[in-house]
Amino acid sequence: MDNAVLRALMGGVQGSSQNVGKRIKGPNSEAGAGAKSKDARTAVPQPEFATKGTRTAREKAGSKGASDESLAHRERSNALRNQLKIKVENASRLTDLPDPLESFVDLCDAPYNLNVAVPNALAAIHALQPTPVQRQVIPCMLLDKQVVAVAPTGSGKTFAFLVPLVVHVMRLRHTLKEKSKLKRLELPKAVILAPTIELAQQICRVCDLFLEQLVIEREALARGVKCRLLVTRAHAAGLHSNEGKGVDILIATPLRLSSELVKGFIRLEYVQHVVLDEADKMFEVGQFYEQVQGILQACGTGLKRGKGCQKHLFSATLSQTLVPNVLDTKAESHVKIVVGAASYGGTAAVQEVAERVEQEFVFVGNGGIAGDRAKVLAVRNLLRENRIMAPALVFVQTQDRAQWVHKALSEDISGCAAMHAGLSHSHRQRVVDDFRSGVVWALVTTDLLCRGMDFRGVNTVINFDFPTSAVTYVHRIGRAGRGIAAGETSEQSRAFTMFSQEDQPLLKAVAVVAAASGANVPAWMLELASTDRRQLRKLERRPVVTKVSRERAKLAKRAERKGRLARGISKKR
Template sequence: MASMKLDQGSNNHGETSLSDVKPDNDIGWKSKLKLPKRDGRIRTTDVTNTKGNEFEDFCLKRDLLMGVFEKGWEKPSPIQEASIPIALTGRDILARAKNGTGKTGAYAIPILERCDSSRDEVQALVIVPTRELALQTSQICIELSKHIGCKCMVTTGGTNLKDDILRLYEPVHVIIATPGRILDLMNKNLVKIGKCGILVLDEADKLLSQDFKGMLDNIINHLPNDRQILLYSATFPLTVEQFMRKHLSNPYEINLMEELTLKGVTQYYAFVQEKQKVHCLNTLFSKLQITQSIIFCNSTQRVELLAKKITELGYSCFYIHAKMNQQSRNRVFHDFREGHCRNLVCSDLFTRGIDIQAVNVVINFDFPRHAETYLHRIGRSGRYGHLGIALNLITYDDRFALHKIESELGTEIKPIPKSIDKSLYVPEFHMEGDPSEESNNQNCQDGAIAP
């Protein structure tokens, strides 16, 4: 943004002048920030194909910009560039963008900018489908808002309601919640959102599915009539269209999904028998350079059985699924994020929005039946334009689902080669300015890694 040199103080009527905005008359304010170490990995056009805007171009509060830069966010991604200025005007938004391209920042920045910390009332409500995503989103909001005095609270099922009640005695400006818990708090009259002007639905397609039927309508009934609603998702089924017609007013539509899968995720399949899967997984572990991996199963029972097998093979492994108690889920989620374990076995609980930058390998131990599930699973790798691989163990019964998903997503899932090029997924092989290995395209004849 062009530097503004006007410095005339207040005018004769005591009104705010241009100098009070102080865009950069504090020379060197950026040099005083506590910036994290720069991530030098190359990024794909999923996050770099922008119009060239900077965060300063959005006329954000200086204190919010400090939080943005100290979070390590250097430039807005395409979804942030398209969404932030529109959201700041108060208009409803229907935004579709790929997993891992910065959707959280696209709504967190404008709601925090519009938050007035001097008002002791809830001003924004963010609804997400899973407890883990709620914790992750609240942590991002807390980090972004650390200089602006905006108080963010997370509330989810599976936690002590008494703790939430005590927290609500203090000022809360932004609430991040799962639908059931926030509805419970509203119905008990423990949280008042009659003056809450912004509602965000993250992973909107999941929130509007049968799993949460009717909950969103009930929540919206507690909001003021002039509220702003922001919907973000990678996929938008018909339920979203019905919701949009019912609750949104002339929404601004953003669609950055010309192609569905992330450019940075290379996809392979290995054709195996069911009884060979664990042996094949063991081979993959021995051949791949895994920073962290997420391994998906189609049932909670298989999650636990596979985690036990992996541990018996001598590899570090956590597991997580929806039937675990919340305290255990929180501990596993936290410890895996912190890098305390290399491999995580999970159910589809973990497909929504979970952002762990170190994950460079996703393995579908059980192949999903639906393209939407597949899309969200492999999106756990290659976060924010970085590179990663997705490996699918395909049985004879999965062959039709494989072709169906390839067709629906317009993507290619290749037979797995004997040797996977490290530059496709190993961070130190694709740092900016570093030479990459030549791609090795030699495929196995039967499409499986040789045991």
Template sequence: MIGVNKPTNGHFKGQTKPTGQQSGLHGTSQLPSAPIIRSSIPQSSGGIKFGDDWKKCLELPQKDNRVKTSDVTSTKGNEFEDYCLKRELLMGIFEMGWEKPSPIQEESIPIALSGRDILARAKNGTGKSGAYLIPLLERIDLKKDHIQAIVMVPTRELALQVSQISIQISKHLGGVKVMATTGGTNLRDDIMRLDEIVHVVIATPGRILDLIKKGVAKVNKAQIMVMDEADKLLSQDFVILIEDIISFLPKDRQILLYSATFPISVQKFMNKHLKKPYEINLMEELTLKGITQYYAYVTEKQKVHCLNTLFSRLQINQSIIFCNSTQRVELLAKKITQLGYSCFYIHAKMMQEYRNRVFHDFRNGLCRNLVCTDLFTRGIDIQAVNVVINFDFPKSAETYLHRIGRSGRFGHLGLAINLITSDDRYNLKSIEDQLVTDIKPIPGSIDKSLYVAEYHSVDPDDDDEILNKLMCG
């Protein structure tokens, strides 16, 4: 029997056995991170004089030479310099490793800079965060010491992610103050932080509304409000809060809506709050081109065996495994550990402090597998994830779309595998029809070039029988 340590706040640690997860690291080892090309440039651009070749002084991440799909490469050929952005902002953009604008960024940045409202649809993982953060940060006036922009997001993890990107992009701007505020954290800390200068607030609706009504977050001069994952923010869970928040904003504010999908209710919201919005629709198809989708037909009792087979055969960099309930998340994470694989788990019933730790550690590559609920389906961008497994098949096409969008980020390749029981077969067909996509039966062997960046053809030494037992017969 493999020993299992007591789970600690979403972290299961067990013995790790050699598997098909072949990057040379197992268990809680650190995944390789991109090396940084160092230079002597100070963190501020103050040392760069007019006429200097400022690009030579940047701390650029290693160039990403992985193959990218047309989801992010089908552009008009614009450069970030074309938008007349501040040099200091361009420095932050390039040091993020963003070389050229993606299609949604090309369409969105110049319109957002003009001050016009936007309603934008684009696929998960194609650069929506940059599409609104770049013009938002460009328009921040450091001479004004009040809140100038609000970014609304539906989950705490997404708020932390967006704030981290904002801080990185703006690090050369010389004093842009970014604050993340979400439920589940100490309200007093937020009140104290807002007593200082804050230019940009990234928030979940309930917490920012609470701070506004307490008179602590003064948003009456905020010129920009962004709604990321706007379809979720316009759902019954949040729309009343959003309406309330907007009532505190100035009448001449700019509202930017970004999402992969929009419900019918968005039309009512748009008519009420947006002024002649510029509409962007890059959704000729709903699913990312780089994600290959398979299903394995199993019984409920065979699911763990199938998952074990997948772990032993696939070349997983990092994987996210979805369950439909918090109880099943913890049970599955424990079972995975008993099988000899280390994993983390995360769900909405965990304390926020522990959720933050799990999210941070998984993002930094401290574990290869994460079991979670749909808490993790919204906007979470972890580039190392190349496999998503639906241990429990979702009920809706919208949830399915957001789940599989956790792999294949920014035009890269990814694999989505669905464990389907007899109860799921009609739902599978319905989701295929709604998304106009093809979820194929899992083959006897899976070409690594479909989901492993360094592979361009099937490894000739690969076992021809790879995954041949996935039907679990």
């Protein structure tokens, strides 16, 4: 199938370029073909510097027309960016900023020159038209530019970095085979880091699907490209047996990859691209900061000078100050792309979420154990009013809370399950598969699943525990309404956030973000006093006092008393 047919099918019809590059022949004069005038024969040759800066009228007119054409082309590209709400932060400093894609078929033209199998493979997996973030990120990464992308949840960031990564790896494998560098051929060439096991598995599944479809579409370079997952001990054992070889694209969590890197079971010196998905989570203090820094330092150490490892950051909520602090290169060397708003941060990410999710705040009283009972009653009332549409995600703060809420809601909701990091890997995988297949209709989970997970068809999100920050709020409600096109709304997609008197210090930060996105927020919430940053950090890390935690404290005290009595009796004896 040629490019013209593909453009007609996928809506990317453009003007024909058959006459581009053809030489225009002028009329031949028989009298002047072989004869030269006397003035021409006796003309004195001029030195090069005498005619170097002079141009004829035709040349001046041609250069003016070319400049006008390039200016018009630039204006069309800027108009398309404005229409799609794509903002490139440092566009004025980039003289070679690529145009946004009008369709995936544009990848077959210069300067990308990809095989027609790429848009065919994307169409086969129902990616017919690129999303706004894909339109600008894919061209930039294909032209070897480092990208920092901020786009709303559910905007297609995974394919935005997977497509150029796969293309780079395919071309690099072909080059290494031609140069007979077989040892380097077996080592990782690209690394994708994700904060959770579930997100890493999702990325790996999408990558395998894309590679499989490329092979079906007869893309010869895709044969032999291997995408490996490294999130469990079983995956690590497979790398040990093969000494970390036979991997092209490595998808891992920071803790597992850092552990294998320290043990020397994997080599990253020839990695040319590193993608940090949910980058802001990666660099939170106390999370993965040290491990990620060690991984970044180990990547690309064997490459030639001038061909260092490129680092790409993706997130829905990314602080602008994080970029220069994280990356060892200058911020100006990166293409910073923001989709859906004019700046970084939670407000930018939630604006398009509000278009597809109806947000509502529910007051449940003073908090504590009575507040928890009131939250359960509130969920039952919402069920009675048929306002909760399955499938639904219920977010809580801790693992104990997940078990307790699951037990409380199981009486009213059939097909309810709990999901948190305290469960085994096989159990977690089984619960996620059951939720995707529809066996589980209501999933009670911690913030483990609030980032990056693409659950198509989630209609309701319930923040049973108030989110600890505006960023967490954005990622939680972003699980609902995924797959709905920008500008479209769904009456079934809702997000309920329950709050008590204890949550008042955190309330304004979340309410401001929700109001800025267009949600209906009571005016008194926006008039609350702002909380100091230090106090906010303490509140974010506060333990949730519940019936479960109090019962555990009582049991611990009883055990301590029994131990004291036992020690006292033994001393008397």
